[in-house]
Amino acid sequence: MPDRHVTSLTIPRPDDWHLHLRDGAMLQAVLPETTRHFGRAIIMPNLVPPVVTAEQAKAYRERIMNAMPPGGQFEPLMTLYLTEATDPADVRHAHEAGIATAVKLYPAGATTNSASGVRDFEKVRPVLEVMAEIGMPLCVHGEVTDSAIDIFDREAVFIDKVLKPLRKKVPDLKIVMEHVTTQDAVDYVRDSVKNLAATITTHHLIINRNHVLAGGIKPHFYCLPVAKRDTHRVALVQAAVSGDKRFFLGTDSAPHIDPLKLQACGCAGIFTATNTMSCLAEVFDAAARISKLEDFASRNGPKFYGLPVSEQTITLTKGDPVSYPTQIETADGPVTVFDPGFDLHWRVTC
Ligand code: NCD
Ligand code: ZN
DSSP: OOGGGOOEEEEEOOEEEEEOOOSHHHHHHHHHHHHTTOSEEEEOOOOSSOOOSHHHHHHHHHHHHHTOOTTOOOEEEEEEEOOTTOOHHHHHHHHHTTSOSEEEEOBTTSSTTOTTSBSOGGGGHHHHHHHHHHTOOEEEOOOOOOTTSOGGGHHHHHIIIIIHHHHHHSTTOOEEEOSOOSHHHHHHHHHOOSSEEEEEOSGGGTOOHHHHHTTSOOGGGOOSSOOOOHHHHHHHHHHHHTOOTTEEEOOOBOOOOHHHHSSTTOOOOBBOTTTHHHHHHHHHHHTTOGGGHHIIIIIHHHHHHTOOOOSSEEEEEEOSOOOOOSEEEETTEEEEBOOOSSOOOEEEOO
16 A cells, blocks of 8 residues: 555554653653653663763663653663763673663763763773674764854764764774764765664654744754754655664653743753654655654664564554643643644554
8 A cells, every 4th residue: 555545554662762861850750751652762861960880870770660650661771971981891891781772972062961971082992992892882962062163064074073083993883873963964874884873853854943943933942953954854854764774763852841941041952752653653654654664763773773673563543633732741840842833643542
C-alpha cells in the first residue's frame, strides 16, 4: 500500500537516543512523559554538578528508577559527562559493569550546564582511546564555542575544526553527532563509511529560525543548536525519512520551567517528550514516508549502539486531531510542551 493511504502503523517500541530528564521534582514530572511511549533513552548527564563518574551515573540511574511511574517499563541508558579530568579506568569500569552506555562530550560553554566540558582535546585522548577499544560510543554536542564564530555557523565549523581531526586521531571511536541541524552535518554523516551516526530532534524537523525570530521572539522555540534556515530543516527531514541507518531519533527533549525560558536571558531547550511520536508521524506522513518512521525511531538507534530492537510494539493511528496539554505541571513550576504549529492526526493507541 502506498504510504499516503496508511492510517495505522505498528512499530517496535521506540527509543530516544538523547534525552534530558533532570533531577528531583522535574524528573518526577517529566519521566512519565517519556516512559509512556519509549522503551529506552540515552540520558544526558548535564546536571548541576554534572554526572562525571561511574558512581555518580549509578546513583542518578537509581534516582530515575525510583521516579518510575507504576507499571513503567523503561531502561535509562546512562552517560558520563566527559571532563579533562575524566579517568579512563573509571570509564572502562562504567561500561564493563553496564552502568554507562556512552560518554558525552560538551565543548566547554557550548550549552546549558556545560561549563565543565572539554577545552583541550589532547587531554581527553586517553579516554577516547579506551572507548574505541571497548566499543563505547561518544555522543558529541557538535558546536564550537568560540564567540567569534556566528552562532548559525557553529555546527559547520565544529565539523571542520574538531570532528574531522578527532576522527583522524581515533578512527575506531564510534561517534554520534547529536541533534544535527544543518545540511553540512547531514552531508558529512552521509559521506562517512563507518563509526559515525547522527541524531535528529523532533523540533528541528519542524521549525526553522523564522519560528524563533520572526513576528516576535519565541522563547519556547529557542534551543541549542539553534534552528537554522529552512533549507537545513528540509535536509534533516530528507535524512530522517530516508531510512538511512546513520540517522535516528534523539529528541533532546530539554525541560525548563517557564519562568526560566521567559526572561531577558532565557534558557535553551524545547520540551517535546509529551507529543514527540505524534509530531514525528505527522512529519513522516507529510513526506509520504510513514513506513520509515520505524527505522528512524525504533531500529537504526539500537543497531548503531549494538543493542537489540525492542520486542514490544506501539501502534499509531491516524484520525481526528489529537490534543496534548500545553503545559506539564511540576512542583518547581510549569513546563511548556512543544507546539508544532499544525494539527496532529496521529496518536499512539496502544
Ligand atoms: C539542553 C538542556 O537544556 O540541557 N538544551 C538545549 O537547548 N538542547 C542542552 C543541550 O542539549 O544542548
Ligand atoms: Zn541535549
